[in-house]
Amino acid sequence: xxxxPHTSNDLVQMLxxxxxxxxxxxxxxxxxxxxxxxxxxxxxxxxxxxxxQLFAKSLQDGTPLCFAGGGAYxxxxxxxxxxxxxxxxxxxxxxxxxxxxxxxxLQVIYEYQSMIASLTAMDVSNASLYDGASGLAEAVLMAVxxxxxxxxxxxLMPESVSxxxxxVVETIVKNQGITLELVPYNQRTGTIQVEQLDAQLSxxxxxxxxxxxxxxxxxxxxxxVHQLTDWAHRHxxxxxxxxxxxxxxxxxxxxxxxxxxxxxxVGEAQALGIPLSSGGPYIGxxxxxxxxxxxxxxxxxxxxxxxxxxxxxxxxxQAREQHIRRxxxxxxxxxxxxxxxxxxxxxLAFLGRDGLQKVATTxxxxxxxxMHLLEQNSDLSFPFGQGVFHxxxxxxxxxxxxxxxxxxxxxxxxxxDVSPRKSSTEQxxxxxxxxxxxxxxxxxxxxxxxLRSICQQISREESS
Amino acid sequence: MSKRIIDQNAEPLIFELxxxxxxxxxxxxxxxxxxxxxxxxxxxxxxxxxxPQVGELQVLRHYTRLSQKNFSIDTHFYPLGSCTxxxxxxxxxxxxxxxxxxxxxPMAHSSMSQGIMSCLFxxxxxxxxxxxxxxxxxxxxxxxxxxxxGVAMIRAYHDHNQDTLRSEIIVPDAAHGTxxxxxxxxxxxxxxxxxxxxxxxxxxxLEKIIGPQTAGIMLTNPSTLxxxxxxxxxxxxxxHQAGGLLYYDGANLNAILGKVKPGDMGFDVIHMNLHxxxxxxxxxxxxxxxxxxxxxxxQPFIPIPIVAHxxxxxxxxxxxxxxxxxxxxxxxxxxxxxxxRAYIYALLLGRDGMERVADYATLNANYLFKRLxxxxxxxxxxxxxxxxxxxxxxxxxxxxxGTSAMDFAKRLLDYGYHAPTTYFPLLVPECFLIEPxxxxxxxxxxxxIETLIKIxxxxxxxxxxxxxxxxxxxxRRLDDVKAARELDLNFYHQE
Numbered sequence: 001x002x003x004x005p006h007t008s009n010d011l012v013q014m015l016x017x018x019x020x021x022x023x024x025x026x027x028x029x030x031x032x033x034x035x036x037x038x039x040x041x042x043x044x045x046x047x048x049x050x051x052x053q054l055f056a057k058s059l060q061d062g063t064p065l066c067f068a069g070g071g072a073y074x075x076x077x078x079x080x081x082x083x084x085x086x087x088x089x090x091x092x093x094x095x096x097x098x099x100x101x102x103x104x105x106l107q108v109i110y111e112y113q114s115m116i117a118s119l120t121a122m123d124v125s126n127a128s129l130y131d132g133a134s135g136l137a138e139a140v141l142m143a144v145x146x147x148x149x150x151x152x153x154x155x156l157m158p159e160s161v162s163x164x165x166x167x168v169v170e171t172i173v174k175n176q177g178i179t180l181e182l183v184p185y186n187q188r189t190g191t192i193q194v195e196q197l198d199a200q201l202s203x204x205x206x207x208x209x210x211x212x213x214x215x216x217x218x219x220x221x222x223x224x225v226h227q228l229t230d231w232a233h234r235h236x237x238x239x240x241x242x243x244x245x246x247x248x249x250x251x252x253x254x255x256x257x258x259x260x261x262x263x264x265x266v267g268e269a270q271a272l273g274i275p276l277s278s279g280g281p282y283i284g285x286x287x288x289x290x291x292x293x294x295x296x297x298x299x300x301x302x303x304x305x306x307x308x309x310x311x312x313x314x315x316x317x318q319a320r321e322q323h324i325r326r327x328x329x330x331x332x333x334x335x336x337x338x339x340x341x342x343x344x345x346x347x348l349a350f351l352g353r354d355g356l357q358k359v360a361t362t363x364x365x366x367x368x369x370x371m372h373l374l375e376q377n378s379d380l381s382f383p384f385g386q387g388v389f390h391x392x393x394x395x396x397x398x399x400x401x402x403x404x405x406x407x408x409x410x411x412x413x414x415x416x417d418v419s420p421r422k423s424s425t426e427q428x429x430x431x432x433x434x435x436x437x438x439x440x441x442x443x444x445x446x447x448x449x450x451l452r453s454i455c456q457q458i459s460r461e462e463s464s
Numbered sequence: 465m466s467k468r469i470i471d472q473n474a475e476p477l478i479f480e481l482x483x484x485x486x487x488x489x490x491x492x493x494x495x496x497x498x499x500x501x502x503x504x505x506x507x508x509x510x511x512x513x514x515x516p517q518v519g520e521l522q523v524l525r526h527y528t529r530l531s532q533k534n535f536s537i538d539t540h541f542y543p544l545g546s547c548t549x550x551x552x553x554x555x556x557x558x559x560x561x562x563x564x565x566x567x568x569x570p571m572a573h574s575s576m577s578q579g580i581m582s583c584l585f586x587x588x589x590x591x592x593x594x595x596x597x598x599x600x601x602x603x604x605x606x607x608x609x610x611x612x613x614g615v616a617m618i619r620a621y622h623d624h625n626q627d628t629l630r631s632e633i634i635v636p637d638a639a640h641g642t643x644x645x646x647x648x649x650x651x652x653x654x655x656x657x658x659x660x661x662x663x664x665x666x667x668x669x670l671e672k673i674i675g676p677q678t679a680g681i682m683l684t685n686p687s688t689l690x691x692x693x694x695x696x697x698x699x700x701x702x703x704h705q706a707g708g709l710l711y712y713d714g715a716n717l718n719a720i721l722g723k724v725k726p727g728d729m730g731f732d733v734i735h736m737n738l739h740x741x742x743x744x745x746x747x748x749x750x751x752x753x754x755x756x757x758x759x760x761x762x763q764p765f766i767p768i769p770i771v772a773h774x775x776x777x778x779x780x781x782x783x784x785x786x787x788x789x790x791x792x793x794x795x796x797x798x799x800x801x802x803x804x805r806a807y808i809y810a811l812l813l814g815r816d817g818m819e820r821v822a823d824y825a826t827l828n829a830n831y832l833f834k835r836l837x838x839x840x841x842x843x844x845x846x847x848x849x850x851x852x853x854x855x856x857x858x859x860x861x862x863x864x865x866g867t868s869a870m871d872f873a874k875r876l877l878d879y880g881y882h883a884p885t886t887y888f889p890l891l892v893p894e895c896f897l898i899e900p901x902x903x904x905x906x907x908x909x910x911x912x913i914e915t916l917i918k919i920x921x922x923x924x925x926x927x928x929x930x931x932x933x934x935x936x937x938x939x940r941r942l943d944d945v946k947a948a949r950e951l952d953l954n955f956y957h958q959e
Binding site: 002003004005006007010011013014015017018019020023026027028029030031034035036037038039040041042043044045047050051053054055056057058059060061062063064066068070071072074076078080082084086087088089090091092093094095096098099100101102103104105107108109110111113114115117118119121123124125127128130131132133134162164165167168170171172175176177222224225226248249250251252253255256268275276277278279280281282283290293299300301302303304305306307308310311312313314316317319321322323324325326327328329331332333334335336337338339340342345346348349350351352353354355356357358359361362364365368387389404405407408409411413416437 | 475477478479482484486487488489491492493495499501502503504506507508509510511513514515516517518520523524526527528530531532533534535536537538539540542544547549550551552553555557559560561562563564565566567568569570571572573575576577578579580582583589590593594596605606607608609611612616619640641642644645646647648649650651654691692694696697720722723724725728729739743745746747748749750751752753767790791792793794795796797798799800801802808810811812813814815816817818819820822823824826827828830831833834835848849873874877882883888902903904905906932934937938939940941942943944946947948950951952953954955956957
């Protein structure tokens with residue numbers, strides 16, 4: 001019996017204590033006509049048999065050379081990280097409601113909050129959200145609650161934000177009367193421009209609650225964050241910075257954007273020690289200025305003292321949350337991503353400031369190396385120029401579907417198709433490529449060579 | 465004065481172990497150390513970056529020591545009602561971390577994804593069978609997001625039928641807090657209905673508030689009161705007759721796995737907490753996974769992506785296949801690593817094992833219930849059969865000895881037991897919601913009962929032992945008021 005330790009003698013004694021003849025009698029309050037058995041589910045198997053099946057399935061997908069990013073990034077994970085994170089005391093603990101019995105998890109989250117606040121140059125962070133996309137939705141809801149002056153439920157959403165992020169935000173906020181107004185990006189730079197934003201407002205004092213600024217944006221390009229932040233603040237709107245945490249070792253932190261800094265910083269922290277794992281579990285981070293702390297959704301840990309004056313940690317500001325406020329809560333969010341927050345904390349502790357800077361710098365240098373290699377291939381073009389962190393777009397001369405499929409046959413994940421959905425001829429076959437610190441020079445050369453020969457091969461096939 | 469040379473419990477913050485002149489170790493890449501920031505200078509970071517600089521062994525020790533300050537299933541009994549804290553089999557973690565699974569990028573070509581997609585497809589099928597629903601979407605990343613998806617689908621259904629005057633969601637007074645919070649996030653107002661003295665929904669009260677404005681009802685069954693809602697078929701009929709839909713909160717699915725299916729009770733949409741019933745780790749508060757299942761009428765609105773299968777193999781259903789879908793809830797396809805753990809657990813258990821889950825979870829709960837009644841503890845619903853959990857009220861003890869349920873909870877910690885859920889549901893005074901789960905042995909249950917009896921004696925003889933507890937943990941009772949008034953949330957930024 002899997003994971004059920006009862007002996008037959010235990011069962012007899014327990015039934016006798018309860019005063020029933022069989023376990024079946026314990027279900028006598030369920031109407032008989034509702035009862036049914038499970039079908040079409042296989043019978044239980046031994047651990048060895050299950051392991052053999054799962055080994056086979058995991059080998060089926062292989063471990064390809066990966067150049068895809070777009071919000072999910074391959075980075076080296078220190079060997080010790082998941083050994084510690086999956087210790088039973090972290091892995092199998094519950095949400096730290098009983099603070100005295102959860103000081104380990106609580107102190108880790110306090111450290112996590114401090115590290116995220118430091119990375120983003122914000123005052124406070126929550127204990128994490130599900131992922132970057134749903135985190136952006138929570139940031140939008142938070143901005144609408146917080147910006148009472150604007151009395152607007154309108155959010156300016158650049159098209160340089162990931163399209164899947166935009167879809168998730170739409171799904172989550174649409175039932176609350178919030179409108180997401182798309183801001184087109186400049187076709188030359190792939191970034192948003194102040195002139196475009198000015199044009200977006202029907203009159204100069206047209207109110208909106210917040211502007212979202214992605215940095216780096218979905219195409220890998222760098223937005224003029226200082227200028228954009230000041231523009232939004234001049235219009236009495238809040239600024240939501242959507243950022244990549246690794247890039248913050250090199251790029252200015254949201255708290256220092258423009259004259260007054262962004263108001264909310266949000267993003268996906270998977271890059272900090274969490275495996276790609278097909279897209280989850282990941283972790284959304286959300287940090288803000290002190291004045292917005294009561295609008296933060298999700299768990300927050302505070303440092304306090306016990307009745308002997310000794311330092312300890314506890315969940316705080318719980319009056320915002322669903323289990324207390326019910327229908328008046330800031331969000332319905334209950335769980336955070338505790339284990340993922342533990343992993344992020346461990347990653348930043350192992351790497352430190354110096355290590356994170358080395359990782360980020362190596363990503364940027366490797367990316368430049370690959371761009372130089374691809375520049376030599378005259379069939380490729382760079383629609384948005386080359387001012388990037390670790391991702392960039394190239395335009396392929398042939399069908400992107402074929403290229404990705406042929407690369408897959410060479411055991412390479414070539415990148416992501418980012419051609420706009422209703423694409424004109426100029427906007428076809430856009431491939432978003434990501435290079436991190438994990439790639440060697442040989443691998444970059446191999447990728448450039450393979451891409452060249454595959455494009456040539458497809459071009460020959462198409463012309464014959 | 466303390467005889468201890470070292471306070472074993474004190475562990476500084478990682479930041480207090482840092483020396484900014486220390487260089488990083490072999491964990492960082494060798495290249496890039498002497499390189500200048502290669503990005504556009506006006507966008508470069510000029511503000512200081514405060515992160516700790518600590519040696520690898522010291523980091524490892526710090527977090528190992530912190531872990532030892534936690535209670536966890538691996539170290540302690542956790543009779544936490546409504547949370548299903550059962551054993552998380554180690555093999556589920558080991559296999560989910562295989563390189564083929566853990567290094568796969570979510571956008572990898574489908575030809576390199578057939579292994580993982582077959583696992584997810586099979587899990588969809590298993591969950592569909594276990595709950596009696598027509599289709600399952602695995603994407604919601606936690607129970608609360610599953611709830612959101614469910615109510616958003618109810619709304620999409622009514623909107624699609626141009627039935628736009630439905631503005632209310634009905635929720636029992638004993639419901640989880642996420643239920644009303646979710647209804648509001650979906651743009652509904654919440655109507656609470658009372659429960660009768662037997663723990664069933666007050667049908668007369670329900671009949672009075674059902675009407676053309678009713679969008680749906682959110683129920684847990686067995687309910688949060690630890691009893692099976694016996695009138696469920698009648699409730700389903702009333703709601704459906706009024707044009708509303710029924711939402712099933714799957715928090716208590718462990719109690720009925722293989723016994724009765726939510727689909728057969730008349731529910732239109734359900735969420736499952738895989739971190740409860742399918743034993744994926746709680747991780748100190750997440751990640752969870754909250755797949756949803758739908759009846760036929762809600763099928764067009766199901767969130768994407770979903771794994772489908774044809775002769776060519778497995779593929780994703782997207783907005784092109786499901787144009788009425790409520791959309792995406794996560795950037796990719798939900799918490800795949802957690803879904804994989806649940807799938808592995810389901811393979812290990814099989815249908816035979818799943819039926820035993822409900823059997824032994826219910827057996828353990830009813831055994832505790834009977835023995836605690838015999839020890840003169842008061843039950844909230846003494847005449848009812850316990851499901852996989854039950855409510856005990858300590859109001860007599862509170863009145864006689866001045867010891868609250870929280871005091872009992874804190875004293876239990878001293879004896880090495882995680883406290884049961886306290887003060888939930890809100891309508892039972894001084895309550896404990898106790899859920900032992902099927903993975904605890906009779907001997908462990910007996911020891912827990914003896915401890916509760918002992919604490920009750922302490923409450924009578926020396927109530928301060930309870931009121932001042934815990935004594936044996938890394939910290940004594942914490943000052944929550946100070947924590948909320950003098951916010952200290954960030955080491956680097958003190959108010």
